[in-house]
Amino acid sequence: MNGSPSILEVKDLQVTKAGTLVLDIPALMIEEGEILSLIGPNGAGKTTLLQTLARLIKPSAGEFFFKGRQASPNLSDLEYRRRVAMVFQEPLLFDTTVFENVASGLKIRGMQGPEIRKIVTENLEQFGISHLLHRSARKISGGEAQRVALARSFATRPEVLLLDEPFSSLDPPTRESLLADLESILRRTKTTTVMATHDRMEALRFSDRVAVMNQGRILQVGPPAEVMNQPLDEFVASFVGVETILPGRVIKKNGGSFVASIMGYEVEAVGEVELGESVVFCIRPENVTLAVHPSKESSSARNFFSGKILKIIPMGLYHKVQLHCGFPLVAYVTGHSLENLALTEGKEVVAYFKATSIHVVKKKGGQV
Amino acid sequence: MDLIFEGILKAFYLLITFDPEVMGITLLSLQVSGTATFISLLIGISIGTLVALAEFPGRRFVVSLINTGMGLPPVVVGLFVTIFLWRSGPLGFLGILYTPAAMILAQAIIATPIVMGITLAAIQALPKNLRLQILALGATRLQMVWILIKEAKLPLLAGVMAGFGGVISEVGASIMVGGNIKGYSRVLTTATVMETSRGNFDVAIALGIILLLLAYLINLILTQVQQRERPR
Amino acid sequence: MKKSKTIHAILAALTAILTLTAWTPAQAQQKNIILATTTSTQDSGLLDVLLPIFEKKTGYFVKTIAVGSGQAMTMGQKGEADVLLVHSPDAEKKFVADGYGVHRRLVMHNDFIVVGPGEDPAKIKGMTPTTAVFKKIASTGSLFLSRGDNSGTNAKEKAIWKASGINPEGQKWYQQTGLGMGQTLNVASEKDGYTLADRGTYLALKKNLQSSILAEGDAILLNIYHVIEVNPAKWPKVNTAGAKAFADFMVSKETQEFIKTFGVDKFGSPLFFPDAGKKEEDLGK
Numbered sequence: 074m075n076g077s078p079s080i081l082e083v084k085d086l087q088v089t090k091a092g093t094l095v096l097d098i099p100a101l102m103i104e105e106g107e108i109l110s111l112i113g114p115n116g117a118g119k120t121t122l123l124q125t126l127a128r129l130i131k132p133s134a135g136e137f138f139f140k141g142r143q144a145s146p147n148l149s150d151l152e153y154r155r156r157v158a159m160v161f162q163e164p165l166l167f168d169t170t171v172f173e174n175v176a177s178g179l180k181i182r183g184m185q186g187p188e189i190r191k192i193v194t195e196n197l198e199q200f201g202i203s204h205l206l207h208r209s210a211r212k213i214s215g216g217e218a219q220r221v222a223l224a225r226s227f228a229t230r231p232e233v234l235l236l237d238e239p240f241s242s243l244d245p246p247t248r249e250s251l252l253a254d255l256e257s258i259l260r261r262t263k264t265t266t267v268m269a270t271h272d273r274m275e276a277l278r279f280s281d282r283v284a285v286m287n288q289g290r291i292l293q294v295g296p297p298a299e300v301m302n303q304p305l306d307e308f309v310a311s312f313v314g315v316e317t318i319l320p321g322r323v324i325k326k327n328g329g330s331f332v333a334s335i336m337g338y339e340v341e342a343v344g345e346v347e348l349g350e351s352v353v354f355c356i357r358p359e360n361v362t363l364a365v366h367p368s369k370e371s372s373s374a375r376n377f378f379s380g381k382i383l384k385i386i387p388m389g390l391y392h393k394v395q396l397h398c399g400f401p402l403v404a405y406v407t408g409h410s411l412e413n414l415a416l417t418e419g420k421e422v423v424a425y426f427k428a429t430s431i432h433v434v435k436k437k438g439g440q441v
Numbered sequence: 442m443d444l445i446f447e448g449i450l451k452a453f454y455l456l457i458t459f460d461p462e463v464m465g466i467t468l469l470s471l472q473v474s475g476t477a478t479f480i481s482l483l484i485g486i487s488i489g490t491l492v493a494l495a496e497f498p499g500r501r502f503v504v505s506l507i508n509t510g511m512g513l514p515p516v517v518v519g520l521f522v523t524i525f526l527w528r529s530g531p532l533g534f535l536g537i538l539y540t541p542a543a544m545i546l547a548q549a550i551i552a553t554p555i556v557m558g559i560t561l562a563a564i565q566a567l568p569k570n571l572r573l574q575i576l577a578l579g580a581t582r583l584q585m586v587w588i589l590i591k592e593a594k595l596p597l598l599a600g601v602m603a604g605f606g607g608v609i610s611e612v613g614a615s616i617m618v619g620g621n622i623k624g625y626s627r628v629l630t631t632a633t634v635m636e637t638s639r640g641n642f643d644v645a646i647a648l649g650i651i652l653l654l655l656a657y658l659i660n661l662i663l664t665q666v667q668q669r670e671r672p673r
Numbered sequence: 674m675k676k677s678k679t680i681h682a683i684l685a686a687l688t689a690i691l692t693l694t695a696w697t698p699a700q701a702q703q704k705n706i707i708l709a710t711t712t713s714t715q716d717s718g719l720l721d722v723l724l725p726i727f728e729k730k731t732g733y734f735v736k737t738i739a740v741g742s743g744q745a746m747t748m749g750q751k752g753e754a755d756v757l758l759v760h761s762p763d764a765e766k767k768f769v770a771d772g773y774g775v776h777r778r779l780v781m782h783n784d785f786i787v788v789g790p791g792e793d794p795a796k797i798k799g800m801t802p803t804t805a806v807f808k809k810i811a812s813t814g815s816l817f818l819s820r821g822d823n824s825g826t827n828a829k830e831k832a833i834w835k836a837s838g839i840n841p842e843g844q845k846w847y848q849q850t851g852l853g854m855g856q857t858l859n860v861a862s863e864k865d866g867y868t869l870a871d872r873g874t875y876l877a878l879k880k881n882l883q884s885s886i887l888a889e890g891d892a893i894l895l896n897i898y899h900v901i902e903v904n905p906a907k908w909p910k911v912n913t914a915g916a917k918a919f920a921d922f923m924v925s926k927e928t929q930e931f932i933k934t935f936g937v938d939k940f941g942s943p944l945f946f947p948d949a950g951k952k953e954e955d956l957g958k
Contacts, residue, residue: 124573127577129573129576129577151579151581154576154577154578154579155579157577158577158578159573159574159577160574160577161570161573161574162570163568163570165568165570165571165574167588167591167592168591168592177578177588178578178579181578181579181580181581181584182579225578226577226578229578229579235577527751527753528752528753528908528910529751529752529753529908529910533910536705538753539707539736539738620736620737620738621739622736622737622738623721623737625734625736637855637856638712638716638852638853638854638855638856639716639853639855639874639877639878640855640856640858640859640874640877640878640881640882641855642881
């Protein structure tokens with residue numbers, strides 16, 4: 074980010090559990106002060122990666138560097154763990170008061186009373202739970218407990234903070250409020266954070282970079298917009314919310330654009346391809362427009378197809394419309410438009426999408 | 442029924458007049474069982490926690506051994522300890538047969554598996570990631586073990602009470618290794634058996650009542666400590 | 674938090690005190706004597722009075738292990754006791770003959786009695802000799818309780834059955850308790866059965882029992898106590914000096930005088946009759 078060595082770097086990192094390779098990361102660099110999200114399905118290896126970065130698990134191969142120096146021989150596990158903090162999915166609070174909980178990391182480090190009190194009060198305030206000072210940890214709500222857990226780890230002033238799906242057990246409003254507070258705290262303190270989550274939206278708004286994981290590997294890492302709009306392969310695409318994924322073959326080329334045959338239909342897209350090459354088209358549902366009366370010349374969209382609405386699924390703020398126009402297509406439409414166009418299941422419509430909005434993935438992976 | 446009533450009266454009398462022999466027997470019961478429980482606490486909690494947290498080949502076998510040990514018949518323990526402590530036995534050079542020390546030894550052997558087994562279960566019942574969270578907070582292994590033990594203090598205290606209860610009421614091993622010697626190795630349980638076999642039922646009942654009172658008082662104190670920390 | 678800390682401190686202090694005081698300084702080995710004797714001897718209370726005198730006089734600490742005669746002699750055979758005070762003459766003679774014991778000396782005697790329910794279903798009251806009493810009990814199939822524990826009393830009982838030519842084993846009316854004398858007397862009293870008991874224990878428990886004395890006085894009912902020192906040649910670890918000191922004490926003039934009067938104030942008659950120096954055959958005459 075600014076030329077200084079990354080705070081954490083892994084090389085050829087491998088973790089084996091019961092003979093199976095569960096984590097395989099050839100390279101990953103984490104910059105100081107950035108917030109990196111790890112997203113992926115259950116079992117993708119997010120927790121394993123976090124625990125390995127926390128040095129709670131020993132890798133079976135590979136090395137990692139902390140602030141440019143090789144971590145393993147130079148820093149003992151204990152010294153390292155006192156500089157890097159991890160918070161788990163469940164708050165895992167101790168059976169005592171909130172104060173004692175937040176102070177525990179400091180007591181472990183041998184800190185004395187008055188200093189402990191100062192730091193604890195600061196952190197309780199930072200997380201908005203000062204009023205819970207003497208409350209028993211058993212008598213607080215889920216959201217408050219997660220705040221205590223975060224305050225507890227924060228109190229130790231970690232250089233890297235690792236969070237394993239810290240909000241997944243909370244209800245949406247609590248989650249929202251905690252996320253907002255945490256984000257401002259992290260930005261203000263410029264704490265390097267690696268956070269695992271299975272909520273793509275969370276990852277989107279929260280992070281500087283997103284890493285998509287599956288089966289122990291990182292498939293793609295990059296700023297959220299890049300990962301969301303230019304997924305490197307089908308898996309990443311489907312995971313980040315690309316609803317329409319269509320395999321096809323390049324049949325025509327002219328300059329920067331080309332035409333691929335998708336289930337017998339010609340679809341135009343942009344990119345560097347070879348004739349006859351197999352490609353996959355990723356079309357985000359937000360980029361598909363629907364119309365009731367076709368008008369060939371009235372838009373710059375090169376792709377329009379007539380089809381029938383198969384299903385309309387309300388998704389809260391918008392509706393997901395599944396179409397069949399010779400190939401399956403998904404569009405997002407506002408309720409307003411739904412009404413205006415009187416869209417119903419079974420209705421004949423025309424779907425438009427721009428050639429430039431199609432993200433093309435070569436069949437073997439690697440985008441175009 | 443009047444026998445029981447007589448026994449209750451006798452118990453009162455013995456207590457109120459601080460009958461020296463009864464006081465001596467009661468104090469010895471406390472000392473022997475208290476020390477044995479303390480020893481079982483040290484060994485039981487440390488090894489129980491170790492086995493709960495560690496992975497090693499044969500762990501399952503060790504766990505089943507501990508669980509079996511919880512049901513060790515005290516009289517069998519007494520028999521084996523006696524054989525070991527005989528002059529002709531391997532530990533005969535210690536010369537502690539027919540002493541309170543031998544009783545403490547036998548009772549500690551009886552109580553330790555109980556405390557160990559309950560500790561093992563208690564530590565294993567803690568949330569799986571708690572151990573990792575404690576390490577992530579920067580704790581040394583020792584600090585981690587200590588914090589885990591504190592987190593399990595409720596069931597652990599119950600284990601100590603179970604261990605104590607098991608040995609304060611034990612009689613078979615205590616007679617065998619202690620010899621029930623007047624003023625020296627005679628405790629409430631062994632004295633009760635002796636008075637019963639002599640036919641002095643009122644005294645036997647009185648001693649029994651005193652034993653019950655003692656057990657109740659000790660457990661009252663321990664329960665207070667336990668429930669004080671209870672999540673309310 | 675403060676309050677529970679104080680409680681913890683108190684508990685810790687208590688534990689420390691208890692632990693420290695429980696550790697009585699290890700008695701020097703040579704000062705300990707292990708005396709194996711019988712439950713009935715101990716239950717008579719004689720030793721409770723005699724031993725303090727002995728201990729004060731000699732500085733020894735006597736550990737009295739009260740078990741059945743059988744177990745006492747086994748302890749002697751294994752060298753786990755230093756001196757025996759038992760009353761099972763035939764077994765004792767074998768014990769000495771086999772080389773396990775030395776200096777077998779006569780100390781005292783008391784007697785056995787046959788007790789049973791007041792109604793006396795077998796009609797044995799006042800009958801002599803005792804063998805006839807036992808025969809009658811067997812022939813009427815009356816309930817008889819045996820200690821069945823290899824004690825001196827049990828040995829005597831078996832000897833009488835043998836002398837009567839009867840084998841009671843396995844018979845329905847013959848029940849073995851495996852318990853001490855006091856408990857066996859209680860069982861006999863509860864179940865209205867006959868039993869053989871030593872006079873001392875019977876007298877001590879009389880007020881709680883329904884049984885009465887039905888036969889007594891026969892020579893065969895004599896219960897003779899000897900003190901035997903365990904042979905150091907077989908077991909070098911034995912406290913020879915201590916054993917000798919105790920045995921000498923038991924046959925000493927003062928002790929014998931004491932035995933003569935023991936129990937008189939409580940029961941009206943002495944529980945034991947001192948016999949040191951006499952010959953066994955002369956007893957009962």
